[in-house]
Amino acid sequence: MLHHSSRISLVRLLSQLFRSFARHESGSIAMMFGLMTFLLFAVIGAAVDYGKWHNAHLKVEAITDRALLAAGRHLQTEPGDGSGALAVANTYFNEAIGNGIYVTDAVAEFKLATEGMGIEATVTGLVKTPFLSLINIQDLAIFANSKVEFNTAVGGSSAIEVALMLDVTGSMCGDGIGPCTTSVKMDALKTASKDLVSVLVRDGQSARVALIPFSTRVRVGEKDSSAAETLMTKLTGMDPVWSGWFVWCNLSSSVSGGSETAVTYTCGSTYVVNEKDWTINPCVSDRNGPEEFTDVPPGPGAWLNAHDGHRHPISQDSLDTPYTSWTGTSEADPSSTWNYAPLGQDCGDTLAANIMLPLTSDVTAINARIDALDAYGSTGGALGTAWAWYALSPNWSGIFEGASAPASYSELTATTSNGAPKLRKIAVLMTDGDYNTYRAWKGYDPQTVSDNAKAICTNMKAKGIEVFTVGFDLDKLPSSAKAMAIDTLQSCGTDIEHFYNSLDADQLKTAFRDIAMKLSVLYLAK
Numbered sequence: 009m010l011h012h013s014s015r016i017s018l019v020r021l022l023s024q025l026f027r028s029f030a031r032h033e034s035g036s037i038a039m040m041f042g043l044m045t046f047l048l049f050a051v052i053g054a055a056v057d058y059g060k061w062h063n064a065h066l067k068v069e070a071i072t073d074r075a076l077l078a079a080g081r082h083l084q085t086e087p088g089d090g091s092g093a094l095a096v097a098n099t100y101f102n103e104a105i106g107n108g109i110y111v112t113d114a115v116a117e118f119k120l121a122t123e124g125m126g127i128e129a130t131v132t133g134l135v136k137t138p139f140l141s142l143i144n145i146q147d148l149a150i151f152a153n154s155k156v157e158f159n160t161a162v163g164g165s166s167a168i169e170v171a172l173m174l175d176v177t178g179s180m181c182g183d184g185i186g187p188c189t190t191s192v193k194m195d196a197l198k199t200a201s202k203d204l205v206s207v208l209v210r211d212g213q214s215a216r217v218a219l220i221p222f223s224t225r226v227r228v229g230e231k232d233s234s235a236a237e238t239l240m241t242k243l244t245g246m247d248p249v250w251s252g253w254f255v256w257c258n259l260s261s262s263v264s265g266g267s268e269t270a271v272t273y274t275c276g277s278t279y280v281v282n283e284k285d286w287t288i289n290p291c292v293s294d295r296n297g298p299e300e301f302t303d304v305p306p307g308p309g310a311w312l313n314a315h316d317g318h319r320h321p322i323s324q325d326s327l328d329t330p331y332t333s334w335t336g337t338s339e340a341d342p343s344s345t346w347n348y349a350p351l352g353q354d355c356g357d358t359l360a361a362n363i364m365l366p367l368t369s370d371v372t373a374i375n376a377r378i379d380a381l382d383a384y385g386s387t388g389g390a391l392g393t394a395w396a397w398y399a400l401s402p403n404w405s406g407i408f409e410g411a412s413a414p415a416s417y418s419e420l421t422a423t424t425s426n427g428a429p430k431l432r433k434i435a436v437l438m439t440d441g442d443y444n445t446y447r448a449w450k451g452y453d454p455q456t457v458s459d460n461a462k463a464i465c466t467n468m469k470a471k472g473i474e475v476f477t478v479g480f481d482l483d484k485l486p487s488s489a490k491a492m493a494i495d496t497l498q499s500c501g502t503d504i505e506h507f508y509n510s511l512d513a514d515q516l517k518t519a520f521r522d523i524a525m526k527l528s529v530l531y532l533a534k
Contacts, residue, residue, distance in 0.1 A: 178267035196513030222392030223385030252336030389443030
């Protein structure tokens, strides 16, 4: 900016030049002076008009961005209401653009983008140019393009760990028994789960997801795999291989109500064989004892029970209560363990495809596990809930190591540069039925299993873990079972806003999309 004295000197100089040119007898000089004067005013006028256009352009961009953020927040709370989000954007823009902004013929086009996970805007308009109109430029065009998206990979946002508990019981199949890899409900579950993963895990850094498929048991690996055998020893304290005397049953008849209910076996006769090198079945059931509802890692007095609901033949339960009979150490004292089986035999109705996956940001691996899910078995809901916690608990870092190790609870209360929590731990619990299985025992009192699940949820939430619950097709249950399932899920959720009662496939996808949006950050991506 010029000082006051400088401005006076400049005025005097221009005045002297004007008088000098005016006295000059040459017509060409007068013409040149007139042209220069015109050009000078034209340049000044153009600068004024350009400044007006630039200012208007910045304001239009700011209004557009705010309209997009308003629409995004609406979509975040009402994920199925895309038309409502667009209406919010249009209303905000139209009200703001008329408030002192000198733009005419402003037109804003808002549309959903990124498969409903973003909103895009294109704005056009005109700014009147009173000075440039002297040379027939009546206005200058404005064009603005912006986009808002949901993402967890934004600087200063929270890192996220999500444990996704998925019901893969027989009731998820069309016949209610199974097994099935595809059905209306299984297809919906797979689509919704992969959609949630696609939203949360975009760059492989800011979010990790664990998958917990559950039915009668939770499967932790492949049968006859050394990795699974090592893990089972960590979880149960049992040897990976067993040899001993085993009592076989000559089955004369059996009665079954399907994979969701108990099976009654009748032995016509038995015989004993000295078996060699049976490998452990890589499936676990609920632990019991004082640590049943905690995230204390497995160890003496706090083991998980194995495939048959015990730690047979070495112990009756998690508390290391030893067997004094049925140990398999002699022909006179044979074992009847289901925890070990010959090569080629497996975990029964906890199918081979349903292996839990600890925390990972490998989307390809996550989607492959989801695509392979195979429904069968009964509903061990308290066990599934416990494993969702285990996958997030830093106390289990000796089980889930390296890139799968859960971060410390202390990061839940630490903050990032913009004040957001450094870490969020999220459990998403999905089921289509009431909980009816405990320690692999089907037909167990559902109220007991429900109460166990609620106790686990209460303690998990006390650690700072946020819990979402999703019921699926619960209206098909008998009224008492439906009421119990809803009570369990509502009690487990962080609050009532964290509970979703999805009646069909579309609503299940909407529920999972809603959860993903609530865990994501709105950001402008121009």
